[in-house]
Amino acid sequence: MTSMENTETSIRSLNDINLEEMAQKQQQQNIYVTPPVLENQKTASQLSLSKKSSKHSNRDTTTRGKYTLNDFQILRTLGTGSFGRVHLTRSIHNGRFYAMKTLKKEIVVNMKQVEHTNDERRMLKLAQHPFIIRMWGSFQDCHNLFMIMDYIEGGELFSLLRKSQRFPTPVAKFYAAEVFLAIEYLHKLDIIYRDLKPENILLDKNGHIKLTDFGFAKEVTDVTYTLCGTPDYIAPEVVATKPYNKSVDWWSFGILIFEMLTGYTPFYDPTPMKTYENILNGTITYPDYLPPDILDLLQKLIVKDLTQRLGNLQGGSDDVKNHPWFKEVIWERLLSRDIETPYEPPITSGVGDTSQFDRYPEDKDLDYGISGVEDPYGSLFNDF
Structure with missing residues (x-):
């Protein structure tokens, strides 16, 4: 089959899943809390796959249901989205600042995001790494879900990139x-x-x-099928509704590096439907100022053929780590955070400084902390 025939087949698959409806929903969402997308209808075997028990089932260092709203003072909104808000809070016990992510159960259920929401809680409890946010615990009331996480004062890399327009190569390499x-x-x-x-x-x-x-994170031992993500970063095999594996993250990693170095994503179009078509087509115009080593890395990450994509080959992630573009990186020192950062956010640490976050209108009618009324969705979120 020719590449053109492959593209046409993929577009027909997209039409089967009502891509236009998904695109309309994507356009309506705020970027801070990950927007919902449509999920493929799963076969019985796929549902069975998604319900396999985790090999990390006993690994949980967070608390479940031991916190309540009475343990925190809500100070201001850090971000809003389709399902709820992220608040800056302060513990009344130790005085530390935390980010409290809230999700409205009814909206989560209506948008068919129950599995993703439970996965987010489950994945955050597993992850303990210097470069991953830590969740300390979760709880729920009759209307809402709550996750308590570290407050990271420096803001989004997105904001810094927009102010910079594009990063110098050493800066992009550090973050990458x-x-x-x-x-x-x-x-x-x-x-x-x-x-x-x-x-x-x-x-x-x-x-x-x-x-x-971690709203879209999922524990997968082989392949999965769910169509999810943010349009500019979705791998072609996901757009084409094919089974996929961890290699989708290496595609997105390539898109991230491209955006940090250029200030834009390679397949962007104001219309998400067109973005998906661009991804399936796979044609990228690389700026002349990108040096050969980074061009080589990007062309080996942003490649449709899974037998050629770095990270998905026999060497696994080592193929990415050992690429010549990363030759100066001392990985052990980087992991121990023993390398000077290219940018230090202009904040006052430890006082709940929110200068790196946008202001949002505060909701004076928050339905937090309500108990003793009917909760038709509580049983769907037992992990909280």
């Missing part, structure tokens, strides 16, 4: 290397992240990255 270590770690736990983008990378007070928002 830290992101690589986070993704490599997740893959060793059989977790696919599935939503890598600058909006989901926070900077701590020293300028090191923290990968956040």
Whole structure:
């Protein structure tokens, strides 16, 4: 089959899943809390696959249901989205600042995001890494789900990139290397992240990255089928509704590096439907200012053929780590955060500084903490 025939077949698959409806929903969503997307209808065998018990089932260092709203003072909104809000809070016990992510159960259920929401809680409890945000615990009331996580003061890498327009090569390489270590770690736990983008990378007070928002993360030992992610970063095999594996994260990793170096994503179009068609077509115009070593890396990451994509070959993630573009990186020092960061956020640490986050209107009618009324959805979120 020719490449053109492959593309046409993929587009027919997209039409089968009502891509236009998905695109319309994507356009309506705020970027801070990951937007919902449609999920493929699963066969019985696929449902069985998704319900396999985790090999990490006994690994949980977080608390479940031991916190309540009475343990925290809500200070301000850090971000809003389709399902709820992220608040800056302060513990009344130790005085520390935390980010509290809230999700409205009814909306999560209506948008068919129950599995993704439970997966997010489950994946965050497994991940303990210097470059991944830490969740301390979760709880729920009759209307909402709550996750308590570290407050990362430095804001989003997305905001820094927009201010800079594009990063110098050493800066992009630093952030890419830290992101690589986070993704490599997740893959060793059989977790696919599935939503890598600058909006989901926070900077701590020293300028090191923290990968956040695990709403699409999933533990997968072989392949999965769910169509999810953010349009510019979705791998072609996901768009084409084919079974896929961890290699989708290496595609997104290539898109991330491209965006950091150029200031834009290679397949962008104002219309998500066209973005998906561009991804399936796979044609990229690389700027003349990109040097040969980075061109080689990008062309081996942003490649449709899975038998050629770095990270999916026999050498696994080592093929990415050992690429010549990363030759200066001392990985052990980077992992121990023993390398000076290229940018230190201009914040005052330890006082709940929110200067790196946009202001949002506060909701004066929050339905938090309600108990003793009917909760038709509580049984769907037993992990909380």
